[in-house]
Amino acid sequence: MLPPALLSHLLESAPDAMLIVDPAGGILFANAQVSALLGYERSELLGQPIEMLLPERFRGAHVAHRKRYGQSPQLRPMGVNLELYALRNDATEVPVEISLSPIRDGGRLLIAAAIRDVTERKRIQIELVQAREAADRANQAKSRFLATASHDLRQPLQTLALLNGSLARIVQDPTAAEAVAQQTRAIEAMSKLLNALLDISKLESGAVRPDPTDFQVGRLLEDLRGEFASVAASKGLELRVESTPQYAHSDPSLVAAILRNLIANAIKYTPRGGVQLRCLAQERAVHVEVADTGIGIPADQLPYIYDEFFQVGGSNDAARDGYGLGLSIVHRLVTLLGLKLSVRSEPGRGSVFALDLPLGAHRAGAVPAAGPLPLAPSSAASAATACVLLVDDDPGVRSATSMLLRVEGYRVVSAASLAESLQRIQENPAIDLLVTDYHLGGGESGLQVIAAAREALGAQLPAVLLTGDTSSNVRELRADRRLRLASKPINADEFLGLLKSLLTPN
Secondary structure, eight states: OOOOHHHHHHHHHOOSEEEEOOOOOEEEEEOOHHHHHOOHHHHTTTSSSSGSSOOHHHHHHHHHHHHHHHOOOOOOEETTTEEETOTTTEEEEOEEEEEEEEEEETTEEEEEEEEEHHHHHHHHHHHHHHHHHHHHHHHHHHHHHHHHHHHHHHHHHHHHHHHHHHHHHOOOOOOHHHHHHHHHHHHHHHHHHHHHHHHHHHHHHOOOOOOOOEEHHHHHHHHHHHHHHHHHHHHOOOOOOEOOEEEEEEOOHHHHHHHHHHHHHHHHOOOOSEEEEEEEEOSEEEEEEEOOOOOOOOOOGGGGGGSSTTTSSSSOOOSSOOOHHHHHHHHHHEEEHTTTEEEETTTTEEEEEEEEEOOOOOOOTTOOOOOOHHHHHOOOOGGOOOOOEOOOSSSHHHHHHHHHHHHOOEEEEEESSSSHHHHHHHOOOOOOEEEEEEBGGGOOOOHHHHHHHHHHOOOOEEEEEEEEEHHHHHOOOOOHHHHHHHEESSHHHHHHHHHHHSOOOO
């Protein structure tokens, strides 16, 4: 047993404020740290009840707690999950953390209390909470800005694209036609850059939330074949797809975006030969490769290929096909989904990007989930008699779309809202096709317009839903057999192709 003098010295030298209290709650000992923390002289504390060091609101409850502790004494913290405060001599309060220890003095039970000032810890916790709340508000503001920018920046581009499409169909002079062609290329370049920048911003802000599910990889690859076959053929390239019956577990829309960027990049950097999309089933993953016979990537440039605006060869010429943002988007999506992406490349011989997807549940004989149907061959015959109901709350887009449709030979009735749409339907019951924006004024949506129009004109009414929104809510919309989803800005030829596909008998 330690000598009393040594024990007193140890308590006096403790880094925390130390008190020893008798069974009745009287203070028997207080070290120098108590005086430093609470401002009392030691002589003011000895013999006084411990409750004098508590704010008035805690004293009554503390007496009961102290008595219960005396019945079952043990080493433990005081007031777990409670905010504890001690009362200073100047009547101010200090947040504290208290540990209790029973001490046996012969047959008498004493209680040792170690008191620690947690003011600095509380301050840091408050600052962390405030910083987190500020970050959440900033993210919400950024998400709102991106949603607005995504819509409002695409609207004028959509107007330009459709007006340019009208001009391309009207002008006869060769010089004017060449000017319109150059304008078309400039609008397409602006659209690509805007889409890429908005995609990167949304990924950085956390606005893109993955929605993982089991999906058939082969179905996704076939969709990509249909999307890129003509693009590859226009460069004289062969696009080959080796499919797989395997299912993967991830977000199919975001995986498609990854592969879409990789395929587009492969086609961009392949002057001759071809691009191959192939799958290998592994023990725990579906291994998808995008291989090309292109220019390849020098070893010293591989570490930089995911940087914004980096292009193989070091060119910063934005007039080239792209801005070096596709792989940056790929890298962010891969990180968001927790996937593995690797690359191997040899200058002059091509590159291979390999993506590993977690295996999903393999359902033998399962029918793949229905997606948008392929477009039927276009037919201009229906344009001469078809009547289109056009719904858009932006006057510029509405006017440009109407002009293009009329130039192409359609009859057009237009509206800016759900109520106006229903009025136009009453006036023109022989409507053949509905074209509507997704976001309308007053919180209305194109989905409401489609539902109301089909209720009035029949469930088979074909419709095109145009949107500048790339959020997960829009990605989750499933197109039916008589509905096409189209992202703004859409060029005139693609837009008219959608309409013709819906009007062409299957």
